[in-house]
Amino acid sequence: MIDDPNGIVAWFDPDSPEPAELSDRDRRGVIGIGIFLTFVFLSFSVYAGLDTGELGTGLAFAGLSLFAGGSVIVINLDVLTIWDRVRLSLTLNLALRIGGRARRWQAEDWQVAVETSPHPFRYGLGLVLAAVHMRLYDLGTLLLRAACWMLASNHRTWWPLGAVLAFAAINIHLSQGWGSAFYTLPTIAAFHLGIEHLRRRWNIKRKGD
Amino acid sequence: MTDPPPKIRLTTTTRLVLDLFMAVDPEEPLWGYRITEETGLGPGTIYPLLERLEKAGWITGSWETGVPEDRPRRRLYILSGTGRQEYATLRQDRRGRTPLWSWNPRRAGQ
Incomplete structure:
Protein backbone atom coordinates (compact mmCIF):
# COMPACT_ATOMS: atom_id res chain seq x y z
CA MET A 1 0.00 0.00 0.00
CA ILE A 2 1.35 3.41 -0.98
CA ASP A 3 0.43 6.20 1.36
CA ASP A 4 1.06 9.53 -0.27
CA PRO A 5 1.49 12.61 1.95
CA ASN A 6 -0.19 14.60 -0.85
CA GLY A 7 -3.28 12.58 -0.19
CA ILE A 8 -3.26 9.75 -2.75
CA VAL A 9 -3.78 6.29 -1.35
CA ALA A 10 -3.52 3.16 -3.47
CA TRP A 11 -3.45 -0.53 -2.64
CA PHE A 12 -0.36 -1.61 -4.46
CA ASP A 13 2.88 -3.34 -3.76
CA PRO A 14 5.46 -0.69 -4.80
CA ASP A 15 8.13 -3.33 -5.56
CA SER A 16 5.88 -5.32 -7.85
CA PRO A 17 6.05 -4.47 -11.59
CA GLU A 18 2.29 -4.90 -11.79
CA PRO A 19 -0.28 -4.13 -9.11
CA ALA A 20 -1.20 -7.20 -7.09
CA GLU A 21 -4.64 -8.73 -7.65
CA LEU A 22 -6.93 -9.57 -4.76
CA SER A 23 -7.96 -13.19 -4.44
CA ASP A 24 -11.68 -14.05 -4.42
CA ARG A 25 -11.51 -14.62 -0.67
CA ASP A 26 -9.83 -11.23 -0.10
CA ARG A 27 -12.39 -9.55 -2.33
CA ARG A 28 -15.27 -11.05 -0.36
CA GLY A 29 -13.55 -9.80 2.80
CA VAL A 30 -13.20 -6.29 1.37
CA ILE A 31 -16.85 -6.27 0.34
CA GLY A 32 -17.89 -7.49 3.81
CA ILE A 33 -15.76 -4.87 5.58
CA GLY A 34 -17.04 -2.22 3.17
CA ILE A 35 -20.69 -3.06 3.86
CA PHE A 36 -20.06 -3.19 7.63
CA LEU A 37 -18.22 0.17 7.68
CA THR A 38 -20.89 1.69 5.43
CA PHE A 39 -23.55 0.60 7.90
CA VAL A 40 -21.56 1.95 10.86
CA PHE A 41 -20.78 5.29 9.21
CA LEU A 42 -24.28 5.80 7.88
CA SER A 43 -25.79 4.95 11.29
CA PHE A 44 -23.40 7.35 12.94
CA SER A 45 -24.21 10.03 10.32
CA VAL A 46 -27.94 9.67 10.94
CA TYR A 47 -27.37 9.73 14.73
CA ALA A 48 -25.11 12.79 14.44
CA GLY A 49 -27.54 14.65 12.19
CA LEU A 50 -26.35 13.67 8.69
CA ASP A 51 -22.93 15.27 8.84
CA THR A 52 -21.52 15.61 5.32
CA GLY A 53 -18.07 14.28 6.22
CA GLU A 54 -19.26 11.03 7.77
CA LEU A 55 -21.89 10.52 5.11
CA GLY A 56 -19.28 11.07 2.42
CA THR A 57 -16.87 8.62 4.04
CA GLY A 58 -19.70 6.09 4.37
CA LEU A 59 -20.58 6.47 0.71
CA ALA A 60 -16.91 6.16 -0.22
CA PHE A 61 -16.72 2.81 1.61
CA ALA A 62 -19.96 1.73 -0.06
CA GLY A 63 -18.55 2.63 -3.47
CA LEU A 64 -15.27 0.91 -2.76
CA SER A 65 -16.97 -2.27 -1.57
CA LEU A 66 -18.99 -2.29 -4.79
CA PHE A 67 -15.93 -1.78 -6.96
CA ALA A 68 -13.69 -4.14 -5.01
CA GLY A 69 -13.09 -6.34 -8.03
CA GLY A 70 -9.32 -6.10 -7.67
CA SER A 71 -7.15 -3.04 -7.05
CA VAL A 72 -9.04 -0.27 -5.37
CA ILE A 73 -7.95 3.31 -5.80
CA VAL A 74 -8.89 6.16 -3.56
CA ILE A 75 -8.20 9.65 -4.82
CA ASN A 76 -7.84 11.73 -1.73
CA LEU A 77 -6.49 15.05 -2.98
CA ASP A 78 -6.56 17.68 -0.26
CA VAL A 79 -7.63 20.39 -2.69
CA LEU A 80 -10.92 18.58 -3.37
CA THR A 81 -13.97 18.38 -1.14
CA ILE A 82 -14.90 14.97 0.23
CA TRP A 83 -17.77 14.66 -2.26
CA ASP A 84 -15.43 15.40 -5.13
CA ARG A 85 -12.91 12.85 -3.83
CA VAL A 86 -15.67 10.23 -3.65
CA ARG A 87 -16.90 11.09 -7.15
CA LEU A 88 -13.40 11.00 -8.60
CA SER A 89 -12.49 7.73 -6.87
CA LEU A 90 -15.69 6.13 -8.10
CA THR A 91 -15.10 7.38 -11.65
CA LEU A 92 -11.57 5.99 -11.73
CA ASN A 93 -12.63 2.68 -10.21
CA LEU A 94 -15.51 2.50 -12.69
CA ALA A 95 -13.03 2.95 -15.56
CA LEU A 96 -10.87 0.16 -14.14
CA ARG A 97 -13.91 -2.05 -13.63
CA ILE A 98 -15.06 -1.54 -17.22
CA GLY A 99 -11.53 -2.09 -18.54
CA GLY A 100 -11.52 -5.54 -16.97
CA ARG A 101 -8.96 -7.59 -15.07
CA ALA A 102 -6.50 -7.68 -17.95
CA ARG A 103 -6.11 -3.90 -17.72
CA ARG A 104 -5.91 -3.46 -13.95
CA TRP A 105 -2.17 -2.96 -14.27
CA GLN A 106 -2.87 0.45 -15.84
CA ALA A 107 -4.41 1.68 -12.57
CA GLU A 108 -1.27 3.37 -11.35
CA ASP A 109 -0.73 5.26 -14.63
CA TRP A 110 -4.37 6.37 -14.77
CA GLN A 111 -4.26 7.49 -11.17
CA VAL A 112 -1.20 9.69 -11.65
CA ALA A 113 -2.75 11.12 -14.85
CA VAL A 114 -5.96 12.07 -13.06
CA GLU A 115 -3.95 13.57 -10.23
CA THR A 116 -1.80 15.61 -12.64
CA SER A 117 -4.66 16.87 -14.79
CA PRO A 118 -6.00 20.36 -14.07
CA HIS A 119 -9.47 18.95 -14.94
CA PRO A 120 -9.49 15.65 -13.03
CA PHE A 121 -13.22 14.96 -13.48
CA ARG A 122 -13.14 15.47 -17.21
CA TYR A 123 -10.02 13.31 -17.40
CA GLY A 124 -11.65 10.62 -15.24
CA LEU A 125 -14.67 10.53 -17.56
CA GLY A 126 -12.27 10.32 -20.49
CA LEU A 127 -10.72 7.26 -18.88
CA VAL A 128 -14.18 5.68 -18.53
CA LEU A 129 -14.67 6.33 -22.25
CA ALA A 130 -11.22 4.83 -22.96
CA ALA A 131 -12.16 1.69 -21.03
CA VAL A 132 -15.43 1.41 -23.01
CA HIS A 133 -13.48 1.83 -26.29
CA MET A 134 -11.02 -0.88 -25.25
CA ARG A 135 -13.84 -3.27 -24.40
CA LEU A 136 -15.62 -2.56 -27.69
CA TYR A 137 -12.34 -3.16 -29.51
CA ASP A 138 -12.01 -6.50 -27.68
CA LEU A 139 -15.54 -7.41 -28.76
CA GLY A 140 -14.82 -6.35 -32.34
CA THR A 141 -11.66 -8.49 -32.39
CA LEU A 142 -13.61 -11.47 -31.10
CA LEU A 143 -16.35 -11.03 -33.74
CA LEU A 144 -13.77 -10.57 -36.48
CA ARG A 145 -11.98 -13.75 -35.43
CA ALA A 146 -15.29 -15.65 -35.45
CA ALA A 147 -16.11 -14.23 -38.90
CA CYS A 148 -12.67 -15.24 -40.24
CA TRP A 149 -13.14 -18.75 -38.86
CA MET A 150 -16.50 -19.03 -40.63
CA LEU A 151 -15.23 -17.61 -43.91
CA MET B 1 -3.94 -18.98 -27.54
CA THR B 2 -2.14 -15.66 -27.91
CA ASP B 3 -3.88 -12.87 -29.79
CA PRO B 4 -2.32 -11.87 -33.10
CA PRO B 5 -0.90 -8.33 -33.07
CA PRO B 6 -3.55 -5.79 -34.07
CA LYS B 7 -3.33 -4.21 -37.51
CA ILE B 8 -2.55 -0.51 -37.28
CA ARG B 9 -4.49 1.77 -39.63
CA LEU B 10 -3.12 5.22 -40.35
CA THR B 11 -6.00 7.37 -39.18
CA THR B 12 -5.55 11.07 -38.43
CA THR B 13 -5.38 10.26 -34.71
CA THR B 14 -2.74 7.57 -35.20
CA ARG B 15 -0.67 9.90 -37.35
CA LEU B 16 -0.89 12.70 -34.78
CA VAL B 17 0.37 10.43 -32.02
CA LEU B 18 3.09 8.78 -34.12
CA ASP B 19 4.27 12.16 -35.41
CA LEU B 20 4.63 13.26 -31.80
CA PHE B 21 6.73 10.16 -31.06
CA MET B 22 8.87 10.94 -34.12
CA ALA B 23 9.26 14.58 -33.10
CA VAL B 24 10.53 13.95 -29.57
CA ASP B 25 14.02 12.82 -28.70
CA PRO B 26 14.19 8.98 -28.97
CA GLU B 27 15.62 8.87 -25.47
CA GLU B 28 12.76 10.99 -24.13
CA PRO B 29 9.76 8.83 -23.31
CA LEU B 30 6.13 9.96 -23.51
CA TRP B 31 3.26 9.01 -21.21
CA GLY B 32 -0.52 9.02 -21.60
CA TYR B 33 -1.24 12.35 -19.97
CA ARG B 34 1.57 14.16 -21.80
CA ILE B 35 0.35 12.78 -25.14
CA THR B 36 -3.19 14.05 -24.45
CA GLU B 37 -1.74 17.46 -23.63
CA GLU B 38 0.57 17.63 -26.65
CA THR B 39 -1.92 16.36 -29.23
CA GLY B 40 -5.04 17.94 -27.76
CA LEU B 41 -6.83 14.56 -27.99
CA GLY B 42 -8.82 13.16 -25.09
CA PRO B 43 -7.85 10.16 -22.94
CA GLY B 44 -10.78 8.24 -24.45
CA THR B 45 -8.90 8.26 -27.76
CA ILE B 46 -5.29 8.10 -26.59
CA TYR B 47 -5.28 5.16 -24.17
CA PRO B 48 -6.97 2.62 -26.50
CA LEU B 49 -4.59 3.69 -29.28
CA LEU B 50 -1.53 3.33 -27.02
CA GLU B 51 -2.73 -0.13 -26.03
CA ARG B 52 -3.06 -1.19 -29.70
CA LEU B 53 0.31 0.32 -30.66
CA GLU B 54 2.01 -1.46 -27.76
CA LYS B 55 0.37 -4.80 -28.64
CA ALA B 56 1.47 -4.35 -32.26
CA GLY B 57 5.04 -3.72 -31.07
CA TRP B 58 5.17 -0.21 -32.55
CA ILE B 59 5.84 1.36 -29.15
CA THR B 60 7.53 -0.07 -26.09
CA GLY B 61 6.09 0.58 -22.65
CA SER B 62 7.90 0.46 -19.35
CA TRP B 63 7.20 1.61 -15.83
CA GLU B 64 8.82 4.77 -14.60
CA THR B 65 11.76 4.11 -12.30
CA GLY B 66 13.24 6.24 -9.57
CA VAL B 67 9.85 7.61 -8.65
CA PRO B 68 9.52 9.19 -5.22
CA GLU B 69 7.54 6.98 -2.83
CA ASP B 70 4.86 9.64 -2.61
CA ARG B 71 3.43 9.22 -6.08
CA PRO B 72 2.34 6.37 -8.36
CA ARG B 73 4.45 5.43 -11.37
CA ARG B 74 3.77 6.51 -14.92
CA ARG B 75 3.75 4.14 -17.86
CA LEU B 76 6.39 5.47 -20.26
CA TYR B 77 6.36 4.79 -23.99
CA ILE B 78 9.03 5.06 -26.69
CA LEU B 79 8.73 4.38 -30.41
CA SER B 80 10.35 1.03 -31.22
CA GLY B 81 12.51 0.32 -34.25
CA THR B 82 9.66 -1.76 -35.74
CA GLY B 83 7.24 1.12 -35.21
CA ARG B 84 9.55 3.62 -36.84
CA GLN B 85 10.07 1.32 -39.85
CA GLU B 86 6.39 0.33 -40.24
CA TYR B 87 5.22 3.92 -39.92
CA ALA B 88 7.69 5.10 -42.57
CA THR B 89 6.55 2.30 -44.93
CA LEU B 90 2.86 3.03 -44.39
CA ARG B 91 3.41 6.75 -44.94
CA GLN B 92 5.30 6.01 -48.14
CA ASP B 93 2.46 3.74 -49.37
CA ARG B 94 -0.08 6.39 -48.52
CA ARG B 95 1.78 9.06 -50.50
CA GLY B 96 2.04 6.80 -53.55
CA ARG B 97 -1.64 5.88 -53.52
CA THR B 98 -4.03 7.79 -55.81
CA PRO B 99 -7.52 8.20 -54.43
CA LEU B 100 -10.33 6.49 -56.36
CA TRP B 101 -12.41 9.64 -56.50
CA SER B 102 -10.59 12.91 -56.52
CA TRP B 103 -11.10 16.30 -58.06
CA ASN B 104 -8.10 18.36 -59.00
CA PRO B 105 -8.97 22.02 -59.70
CA ARG B 106 -5.91 22.37 -61.98
CA ARG B 107 -6.95 19.45 -64.15
CA ALA B 108 -10.61 20.47 -64.18
CA GLY B 109 -9.92 23.43 -66.47
CA GLN B 110 -7.97 21.37 -69.04
Whole structure:
Protein backbone atom coordinates (compact mmCIF):
# COMPACT_ATOMS: atom_id res chain seq x y z
CA MET A 1 0.00 0.00 0.00
CA ILE A 2 1.35 3.41 -0.98
CA ASP A 3 0.43 6.20 1.36
CA ASP A 4 1.06 9.53 -0.27
CA PRO A 5 1.49 12.61 1.95
CA ASN A 6 -0.19 14.60 -0.85
CA GLY A 7 -3.28 12.58 -0.19
CA ILE A 8 -3.26 9.75 -2.75
CA VAL A 9 -3.78 6.29 -1.35
CA ALA A 10 -3.52 3.16 -3.47
CA TRP A 11 -3.45 -0.53 -2.64
CA PHE A 12 -0.36 -1.61 -4.46
CA ASP A 13 2.88 -3.34 -3.76
CA PRO A 14 5.46 -0.69 -4.80
CA ASP A 15 8.13 -3.33 -5.56
CA SER A 16 5.88 -5.32 -7.85
CA PRO A 17 6.05 -4.47 -11.59
CA GLU A 18 2.29 -4.90 -11.79
CA PRO A 19 -0.28 -4.13 -9.11
CA ALA A 20 -1.20 -7.20 -7.09
CA GLU A 21 -4.64 -8.73 -7.65
CA LEU A 22 -6.93 -9.57 -4.76
CA SER A 23 -7.96 -13.19 -4.44
CA ASP A 24 -11.68 -14.05 -4.42
CA ARG A 25 -11.51 -14.62 -0.67
CA ASP A 26 -9.83 -11.23 -0.10
CA ARG A 27 -12.39 -9.55 -2.33
CA ARG A 28 -15.27 -11.05 -0.36
CA GLY A 29 -13.55 -9.80 2.80
CA VAL A 30 -13.20 -6.29 1.37
CA ILE A 31 -16.85 -6.27 0.34
CA GLY A 32 -17.89 -7.49 3.81
CA ILE A 33 -15.76 -4.87 5.58
CA GLY A 34 -17.04 -2.22 3.17
CA ILE A 35 -20.69 -3.06 3.86
CA PHE A 36 -20.06 -3.19 7.63
CA LEU A 37 -18.22 0.17 7.68
CA THR A 38 -20.89 1.69 5.43
CA PHE A 39 -23.55 0.60 7.90
CA VAL A 40 -21.56 1.95 10.86
CA PHE A 41 -20.78 5.29 9.21
CA LEU A 42 -24.28 5.80 7.88
CA SER A 43 -25.79 4.95 11.29
CA PHE A 44 -23.40 7.35 12.94
CA SER A 45 -24.21 10.03 10.32
CA VAL A 46 -27.94 9.67 10.94
CA TYR A 47 -27.37 9.73 14.73
CA ALA A 48 -25.11 12.79 14.44
CA GLY A 49 -27.54 14.65 12.19
CA LEU A 50 -26.35 13.67 8.69
CA ASP A 51 -22.93 15.27 8.84
CA THR A 52 -21.52 15.61 5.32
CA GLY A 53 -18.07 14.28 6.22
CA GLU A 54 -19.26 11.03 7.77
CA LEU A 55 -21.89 10.52 5.11
CA GLY A 56 -19.28 11.07 2.42
CA THR A 57 -16.87 8.62 4.04
CA GLY A 58 -19.70 6.09 4.37
CA LEU A 59 -20.58 6.47 0.71
CA ALA A 60 -16.91 6.16 -0.22
CA PHE A 61 -16.72 2.81 1.61
CA ALA A 62 -19.96 1.73 -0.06
CA GLY A 63 -18.55 2.63 -3.47
CA LEU A 64 -15.27 0.91 -2.76
CA SER A 65 -16.97 -2.27 -1.57
CA LEU A 66 -18.99 -2.29 -4.79
CA PHE A 67 -15.93 -1.78 -6.96
CA ALA A 68 -13.69 -4.14 -5.01
CA GLY A 69 -13.09 -6.34 -8.03
CA GLY A 70 -9.32 -6.10 -7.67
CA SER A 71 -7.15 -3.04 -7.05
CA VAL A 72 -9.04 -0.27 -5.37
CA ILE A 73 -7.95 3.31 -5.80
CA VAL A 74 -8.89 6.16 -3.56
CA ILE A 75 -8.20 9.65 -4.82
CA ASN A 76 -7.84 11.73 -1.73
CA LEU A 77 -6.49 15.05 -2.98
CA ASP A 78 -6.56 17.68 -0.26
CA VAL A 79 -7.63 20.39 -2.69
CA LEU A 80 -10.92 18.58 -3.37
CA THR A 81 -13.97 18.38 -1.14
CA ILE A 82 -14.90 14.97 0.23
CA TRP A 83 -17.77 14.66 -2.26
CA ASP A 84 -15.43 15.40 -5.13
CA ARG A 85 -12.91 12.85 -3.83
CA VAL A 86 -15.67 10.23 -3.65
CA ARG A 87 -16.90 11.09 -7.15
CA LEU A 88 -13.40 11.00 -8.60
CA SER A 89 -12.49 7.73 -6.87
CA LEU A 90 -15.69 6.13 -8.10
CA THR A 91 -15.10 7.38 -11.65
CA LEU A 92 -11.57 5.99 -11.73
CA ASN A 93 -12.63 2.68 -10.21
CA LEU A 94 -15.51 2.50 -12.69
CA ALA A 95 -13.03 2.95 -15.56
CA LEU A 96 -10.87 0.16 -14.14
CA ARG A 97 -13.91 -2.05 -13.63
CA ILE A 98 -15.06 -1.54 -17.22
CA GLY A 99 -11.53 -2.09 -18.54
CA GLY A 100 -11.52 -5.54 -16.97
CA ARG A 101 -8.96 -7.59 -15.07
CA ALA A 102 -6.50 -7.68 -17.95
CA ARG A 103 -6.11 -3.90 -17.72
CA ARG A 104 -5.91 -3.46 -13.95
CA TRP A 105 -2.17 -2.96 -14.27
CA GLN A 106 -2.87 0.45 -15.84
CA ALA A 107 -4.41 1.68 -12.57
CA GLU A 108 -1.27 3.37 -11.35
CA ASP A 109 -0.73 5.26 -14.63
CA TRP A 110 -4.37 6.37 -14.77
CA GLN A 111 -4.26 7.49 -11.17
CA VAL A 112 -1.20 9.69 -11.65
CA ALA A 113 -2.75 11.12 -14.85
CA VAL A 114 -5.96 12.07 -13.06
CA GLU A 115 -3.95 13.57 -10.23
CA THR A 116 -1.80 15.61 -12.64
CA SER A 117 -4.66 16.87 -14.79
CA PRO A 118 -6.00 20.36 -14.07
CA HIS A 119 -9.47 18.95 -14.94
CA PRO A 120 -9.49 15.65 -13.03
CA PHE A 121 -13.22 14.96 -13.48
CA ARG A 122 -13.14 15.47 -17.21
CA TYR A 123 -10.02 13.31 -17.40
CA GLY A 124 -11.65 10.62 -15.24
CA LEU A 125 -14.67 10.53 -17.56
CA GLY A 126 -12.27 10.32 -20.49
CA LEU A 127 -10.72 7.26 -18.88
CA VAL A 128 -14.18 5.68 -18.53
CA LEU A 129 -14.67 6.33 -22.25
CA ALA A 130 -11.22 4.83 -22.96
CA ALA A 131 -12.16 1.69 -21.03
CA VAL A 132 -15.43 1.41 -23.01
CA HIS A 133 -13.48 1.83 -26.29
CA MET A 134 -11.02 -0.88 -25.25
CA ARG A 135 -13.84 -3.27 -24.40
CA LEU A 136 -15.62 -2.56 -27.69
CA TYR A 137 -12.34 -3.16 -29.51
CA ASP A 138 -12.01 -6.50 -27.68
CA LEU A 139 -15.54 -7.41 -28.76
CA GLY A 140 -14.82 -6.35 -32.34
CA THR A 141 -11.66 -8.49 -32.39
CA LEU A 142 -13.61 -11.47 -31.10
CA LEU A 143 -16.35 -11.03 -33.74
CA LEU A 144 -13.77 -10.57 -36.48
CA ARG A 145 -11.98 -13.75 -35.43
CA ALA A 146 -15.29 -15.65 -35.45
CA ALA A 147 -16.11 -14.23 -38.90
CA CYS A 148 -12.67 -15.24 -40.24
CA TRP A 149 -13.14 -18.75 -38.86
CA MET A 150 -16.50 -19.03 -40.63
CA LEU A 151 -15.23 -17.61 -43.91
CA ALA A 152 -12.24 -19.98 -43.94
CA SER A 153 -14.51 -22.87 -44.90
CA ASN A 154 -17.32 -23.06 -47.48
CA HIS A 155 -19.25 -25.46 -45.22
CA ARG A 156 -19.13 -23.12 -42.25
CA THR A 157 -20.07 -20.15 -44.42
CA TRP A 158 -22.84 -21.57 -46.59
CA TRP A 159 -24.63 -23.98 -44.26
CA PRO A 160 -25.85 -21.29 -41.82
CA LEU A 161 -26.35 -18.72 -44.60
CA GLY A 162 -28.13 -21.27 -46.81
CA ALA A 163 -30.46 -22.17 -43.95
CA VAL A 164 -31.32 -18.50 -43.35
CA LEU A 165 -31.85 -17.84 -47.07
CA ALA A 166 -34.01 -20.99 -47.48
CA PHE A 167 -36.09 -19.95 -44.47
CA ALA A 168 -36.50 -16.45 -45.97
CA ALA A 169 -37.50 -17.88 -49.37
CA ILE A 170 -40.08 -20.23 -47.82
CA ASN A 171 -41.42 -17.45 -45.63
CA ILE A 172 -41.81 -15.12 -48.63
CA HIS A 173 -43.41 -17.95 -50.65
CA LEU A 174 -45.95 -18.63 -47.90
CA SER A 175 -46.85 -14.98 -47.42
CA GLN A 176 -46.55 -13.62 -50.99
CA GLY A 177 -46.26 -16.57 -53.36
CA TRP A 178 -43.56 -17.99 -55.65
CA GLY A 179 -43.29 -14.82 -57.74
CA SER A 180 -41.87 -12.86 -54.82
CA ALA A 181 -39.77 -15.80 -53.56
CA PHE A 182 -38.03 -15.82 -56.95
CA TYR A 183 -36.58 -12.42 -56.08
CA THR A 184 -34.50 -13.96 -53.26
CA LEU A 185 -32.17 -15.35 -55.96
CA PRO A 186 -30.34 -12.02 -56.43
CA THR A 187 -29.78 -12.02 -52.65
CA ILE A 188 -27.86 -15.30 -52.93
CA ALA A 189 -25.68 -13.76 -55.67
CA ALA A 190 -25.14 -10.65 -53.52
CA PHE A 191 -24.11 -12.81 -50.52
CA HIS A 192 -21.70 -14.77 -52.72
CA LEU A 193 -20.08 -11.55 -53.98
CA GLY A 194 -19.95 -10.10 -50.47
CA ILE A 195 -18.30 -13.22 -49.05
CA GLU A 196 -15.71 -13.36 -51.81
CA HIS A 197 -14.99 -9.65 -51.27
CA LEU A 198 -14.47 -10.19 -47.53
CA ARG A 199 -12.19 -13.19 -48.16
CA ARG A 200 -10.05 -11.09 -50.48
CA ARG A 201 -10.04 -8.07 -48.19
CA TRP A 202 -9.13 -10.00 -45.05
CA ASN A 203 -6.76 -12.29 -46.95
CA ILE A 204 -8.56 -15.44 -45.88
CA LYS A 205 -7.54 -18.69 -47.55
CA ARG A 206 -10.35 -21.24 -47.85
CA LYS A 207 -9.79 -24.73 -46.45
CA GLY A 208 -8.55 -26.97 -49.25
CA ASP A 209 -7.47 -24.09 -51.54
CA MET B 1 -3.94 -18.98 -27.54
CA THR B 2 -2.14 -15.66 -27.91
CA ASP B 3 -3.88 -12.87 -29.79
CA PRO B 4 -2.32 -11.87 -33.10
CA PRO B 5 -0.90 -8.33 -33.07
CA PRO B 6 -3.55 -5.79 -34.07
CA LYS B 7 -3.33 -4.21 -37.51
CA ILE B 8 -2.55 -0.51 -37.28
CA ARG B 9 -4.49 1.77 -39.63
CA LEU B 10 -3.12 5.22 -40.35
CA THR B 11 -6.00 7.37 -39.18
CA THR B 12 -5.55 11.07 -38.43
CA THR B 13 -5.38 10.26 -34.71
CA THR B 14 -2.74 7.57 -35.20
CA ARG B 15 -0.67 9.90 -37.35
CA LEU B 16 -0.89 12.70 -34.78
CA VAL B 17 0.37 10.43 -32.02
CA LEU B 18 3.09 8.78 -34.12
CA ASP B 19 4.27 12.16 -35.41
CA LEU B 20 4.63 13.26 -31.80
CA PHE B 21 6.73 10.16 -31.06
CA MET B 22 8.87 10.94 -34.12
CA ALA B 23 9.26 14.58 -33.10
CA VAL B 24 10.53 13.95 -29.57
CA ASP B 25 14.02 12.82 -28.70
CA PRO B 26 14.19 8.98 -28.97
CA GLU B 27 15.62 8.87 -25.47
CA GLU B 28 12.76 10.99 -24.13
CA PRO B 29 9.76 8.83 -23.31
CA LEU B 30 6.13 9.96 -23.51
CA TRP B 31 3.26 9.01 -21.21
CA GLY B 32 -0.52 9.02 -21.60
CA TYR B 33 -1.24 12.35 -19.97
CA ARG B 34 1.57 14.16 -21.80
CA ILE B 35 0.35 12.78 -25.14
CA THR B 36 -3.19 14.05 -24.45
CA GLU B 37 -1.74 17.46 -23.63
CA GLU B 38 0.57 17.63 -26.65
CA THR B 39 -1.92 16.36 -29.23
CA GLY B 40 -5.04 17.94 -27.76
CA LEU B 41 -6.83 14.56 -27.99
CA GLY B 42 -8.82 13.16 -25.09
CA PRO B 43 -7.85 10.16 -22.94
CA GLY B 44 -10.78 8.24 -24.45
CA THR B 45 -8.90 8.26 -27.76
CA ILE B 46 -5.29 8.10 -26.59
CA TYR B 47 -5.28 5.16 -24.17
CA PRO B 48 -6.97 2.62 -26.50
CA LEU B 49 -4.59 3.69 -29.28
CA LEU B 50 -1.53 3.33 -27.02
CA GLU B 51 -2.73 -0.13 -26.03
CA ARG B 52 -3.06 -1.19 -29.70
CA LEU B 53 0.31 0.32 -30.66
CA GLU B 54 2.01 -1.46 -27.76
CA LYS B 55 0.37 -4.80 -28.64
CA ALA B 56 1.47 -4.35 -32.26
CA GLY B 57 5.04 -3.72 -31.07
CA TRP B 58 5.17 -0.21 -32.55
CA ILE B 59 5.84 1.36 -29.15
CA THR B 60 7.53 -0.07 -26.09
CA GLY B 61 6.09 0.58 -22.65
CA SER B 62 7.90 0.46 -19.35
CA TRP B 63 7.20 1.61 -15.83
CA GLU B 64 8.82 4.77 -14.60
CA THR B 65 11.76 4.11 -12.30
CA GLY B 66 13.24 6.24 -9.57
CA VAL B 67 9.85 7.61 -8.65
CA PRO B 68 9.52 9.19 -5.22
CA GLU B 69 7.54 6.98 -2.83
CA ASP B 70 4.86 9.64 -2.61
CA ARG B 71 3.43 9.22 -6.08
CA PRO B 72 2.34 6.37 -8.36
CA ARG B 73 4.45 5.43 -11.37
CA ARG B 74 3.77 6.51 -14.92
CA ARG B 75 3.75 4.14 -17.86
CA LEU B 76 6.39 5.47 -20.26
CA TYR B 77 6.36 4.79 -23.99
CA ILE B 78 9.03 5.06 -26.69
CA LEU B 79 8.73 4.38 -30.41
CA SER B 80 10.35 1.03 -31.22
CA GLY B 81 12.51 0.32 -34.25
CA THR B 82 9.66 -1.76 -35.74
CA GLY B 83 7.24 1.12 -35.21
CA ARG B 84 9.55 3.62 -36.84
CA GLN B 85 10.07 1.32 -39.85
CA GLU B 86 6.39 0.33 -40.24
CA TYR B 87 5.22 3.92 -39.92
CA ALA B 88 7.69 5.10 -42.57
CA THR B 89 6.55 2.30 -44.93
CA LEU B 90 2.86 3.03 -44.39
CA ARG B 91 3.41 6.75 -44.94
CA GLN B 92 5.30 6.01 -48.14
CA ASP B 93 2.46 3.74 -49.37
CA ARG B 94 -0.08 6.39 -48.52
CA ARG B 95 1.78 9.06 -50.50
CA GLY B 96 2.04 6.80 -53.55
CA ARG B 97 -1.64 5.88 -53.52
CA THR B 98 -4.03 7.79 -55.81
CA PRO B 99 -7.52 8.20 -54.43
CA LEU B 100 -10.33 6.49 -56.36
CA TRP B 101 -12.41 9.64 -56.50
CA SER B 102 -10.59 12.91 -56.52
CA TRP B 103 -11.10 16.30 -58.06
CA ASN B 104 -8.10 18.36 -59.00
CA PRO B 105 -8.97 22.02 -59.70
CA ARG B 106 -5.91 22.37 -61.98
CA ARG B 107 -6.95 19.45 -64.15
CA ALA B 108 -10.61 20.47 -64.18
CA GLY B 109 -9.92 23.43 -66.47
CA GLN B 110 -7.97 21.37 -69.04
